[in-house]
Amino acid sequence: MFLDYKLPDMNGIEIIEKLGEHAKDLIIIMITAYASIEVAIEATRKGAYDFLPKPFTPNELRTVTRKAAERILLARKNAQLAHEKKQVRFEFIRVLGHELKAPLGAVEGYLELMKTKTLGDNLDSYLQFIERSSIRLQQMRKLIVDLLDMTRLESGKKSRNLVAVDLRKAAENAIELATPAANARSISISLEAPATLSIMADVGEIDMMLNNLISNAVKYNRDEGKVMVRLEQTADNISVQVADTGIGMSAEEQQKLFKEFSRIKNAKTANILGSGLGLSILKRLAELYEGNISVASEPDQGTTFTLTIPLSKCAEASTT
Amino acid sequence: MQQVRTILLVDDDHDFRTQQKVMLEAHNYKVIEAENATAAIEVLNHQTPDLAVVDLMMEEHDSGFTLCHNLKKRLPEMPIIMVTGVAAETGLAFNVKTREEHRWIKADALLEKPVRAEQLHQEIKRLLKE
Numbered sequence: 001m002f003l004d005y006k007l008p009d010m011n012g013i014e015i016i017e018k019l020g021e022h023a024k025d026l027i028i029i030m031i032t033a034y035a036s037i038e039v040a041i042e043a044t045r046k047g048a049y050d051f052l053p054k055p056f057t058p059n060e061l062r063t064v065t066r067k068a069a070e071r072i073l074l075a076r077k078n079a080q081l082a083h084e085k086k087q088v089r090f091e092f093i094r095v096l097g098h099e100l101k102a103p104l105g106a107v108e109g110y111l112e113l114m115k116t117k118t119l120g121d122n123l124d125s126y127l128q129f130i131e132r133s134s135i136r137l138q139q140m141r142k143l144i145v146d147l148l149d150m151t152r153l154e155s156g157k158k159s160r161n162l163v164a165v166d167l168r169k170a171a172e173n174a175i176e177l178a179t180p181a182a183n184a185r186s187i188s189i190s191l192e193a194p195a196t197l198s199i200m201a202d203v204g205e206i207d208m209m210l211n212n213l214i215s216n217a218v219k220y221n222r223d224e225g226k227v228m229v230r231l232e233q234t235a236d237n238i239s240v241q242v243a244d245t246g247i248g249m250s251a252e253e254q255q256k257l258f259k260e261f262s263r264i265k266n267a268k269t270a271n272i273l274g275s276g277l278g279l280s281i282l283k284r285l286a287e288l289y290e291g292n293i294s295v296a297s298e299p300d301q302g303t304t305f306t307l308t309i310p311l312s313k314c315a316e317a318s319t320t
Numbered sequence: 321m322q323q324v325r326t327i328l329l330v331d332d333d334h335d336f337r338t339q340q341k342v343m344l345e346a347h348n349y350k351v352i353e354a355e356n357a358t359a360a361i362e363v364l365n366h367q368t369p370d371l372a373v374v375d376l377m378m379e380e381h382d383s384g385f386t387l388c389h390n391l392k393k394r395l396p397e398m399p400i401i402m403v404t405g406v407a408a409e410t411g412l413a414f415n416v417k418t419r420e421e422h423r424w425i426k427a428d429a430l431l432e433k434p435v436r437a438e439q440l441h442q443e444i445k446r447l448l449k450e
Contacts, residue, residue: 101405105336105405106333106335106339108434109336109339109434110335112339112436112437113339113342113343113437118342118346119342119346132338
């Protein structure tokens with residue numbers, strides 16, 4: 001809106017005042033022959049975007065208009081981004097709702113069958129129902145725990161305590177944690193690493209990343225399979241590589257991998273518990289260290305995840 | 321003696337299948353399970369179910385719709401009950417009562433999850449004219 005300062009019944013600043021809240025959605029450029037710095041300041045304070053003193057050349061008009069137009073475009077772009085962010089949030093909540101409702105429905109269904117004593121009076125007939133119900137609830141709990149982890153990461157509220165962490169020791173701990181599940185299916189876990197490998201990091205975050213990678217490698221492995229954990233330091237990076245001999249993924253499946261709730265559902269994963277959030281969390285954690293996580297996989301051959309953290313970041317962290 | 325009717329149960333949720341199977345067997349139906357659309361079509365190569373219960377949402381968002389079309393192509397006379405858990409949260413409400421809806425959705429009845437056992441049994445009896 002081009003607004004002249006001197007009008008028959010009131011001046012331009014009075015109009016801006018009358019526009020009140022509406023002025024916020026408008027880009028107002030004041031035009032006046034009574035150019036004074038005071039008028040310019042007052043108009044800007046009241047909500048005018050720019051000021052154009054009369055007489056002006058077509059070129060001046062063009063420049064002012066272009067500036068205003070660029071601002072409009074920027075504002076629209078920001079609004080669009082905010083809108084998209086909101087949509088992503090809605091989609092997340094929608095899928096989350098679905099993921100939480102599914103196990104609830106399953107447990108309710110089993111309870112209904114028990115309540116109506118569909119299989120008779122003997123409790124033993126229902127043991128499988130009880131077992132399945134507890135598995136579904138366990139899965140629901142895992143989803144909620146992962147969700148809370150992720151929310152904490154996103155909000156930036158999680159307090160981070162950066163100290164020198166021995167990555168080898170951390171990997172040994174993570175392997176120990178995964179060992180019972182691995183032993184149950186005769187899966188062996190090996191570690192190849194320098195005697196010590198220090199990194200400035202938050203202990204909790206490092207544990208979360210290693211546990212996530214190693215437990216995945218066990219979960220998605222075949223019986224009697226292998227998990228190989230390799231830690232390495234190069235000139236620029238520290239890398240953590242976790243390879244398994246498991247079910248693997250097609251190229252198409254790999255693309256969806258780091259998206260929230262994009263848990264790959266097929267006959268091979270049907271009986272493996274997972275929240276669908278683990279890898280999104282891992283990716284976010286890696287980003288905190290300006291690191292990168294990549295995947296290489298071959299169906300029925302295995303999968304290798306590689307986490308790379310730049311050394312410069314580790315050094316930088318040490319001064320924080 | 322009344323002949324045993326066969327019901328094809330298609331759902332990717334293992335627990336949902338188990339529950340419906342137990343319930344239907346208690347009502348003397350024979351149940352064939354299929355965990356996805358491909359397996360369901362494969363069943364038709366060996367058997368001719370009297371009725372199918374199909375979940376709308378399987379791996380692909382519309383695979384239930386597509387499966388209904390394909391089942392009807394093979395067995396036009398077989399009634400299909402579509403089960404869905406998505407209508408409430410997406411606002412994607414639909415029905416199969418008008419002719420227009422029937423043109424698009426090849427199901428004879430629609431039930432929302434959680435499906436009550438008795439409700440499913442009533443629909444099956446109605447469609448099989450028992």
